[in-house]
Amino acid sequence: MIDAHISGACSEAASAQGHVVRVLPVDEDIAVGPGESLMAAAQRSGYKWPTVCGGQGTCRTCYVELREGIDRCAPIGSLEQEGIQALKKPVDGWTRLACQLRISGDGVVVVKRGVRARKH
Incomplete structure (x- = not known):
């Protein structure tokens, strides 16, 4: 369960920019705009997100x-489903491609190793 300070931060950011996703283990909140993928939101917010194809789902x-x-x-x-199956993961909703993942509400928490702030 998300603790109270995260929920408060989620509510504030969500009202202005869509919804907020907590990314572990970096323990950061990323505001995801309507129709925006989680990966695109992370990149827009200055995070480096592991990718080879640049968000094409391949x-x-x-x-x-x-x-x-x-x-x-x-x-x-369908593109995301193919990708998840190629990863040999069940297509049950618990594994997602961040470049395809759209958020429809607050309180989403994901685990992705390798996410980090870009150096300026």
Whole structure:
């Protein structure tokens, strides 16, 4: 369960920019705009997100494991489904491609190693 300070931050950011996703283990909140993918939102916010294909859904390097909020994520599309199957993961909603993942509500928590702030 997300603690109170995260929930408060999520509510403030969500009202201005869509919805907020907590990314572990970096323990950062990323505001995701309406119709924007999680990976695109992270890159827009200055984070380096592991990818080879640049968000085309073909390399599958960007995949995340959901910890919370599966019901606040848009349904899996056919391109994403193919990618998840290629990863040999069940297509049950708990593994997603960040470049395809759209958020429909607050309280989503994902795990993605390798996410870091860009150096200026």
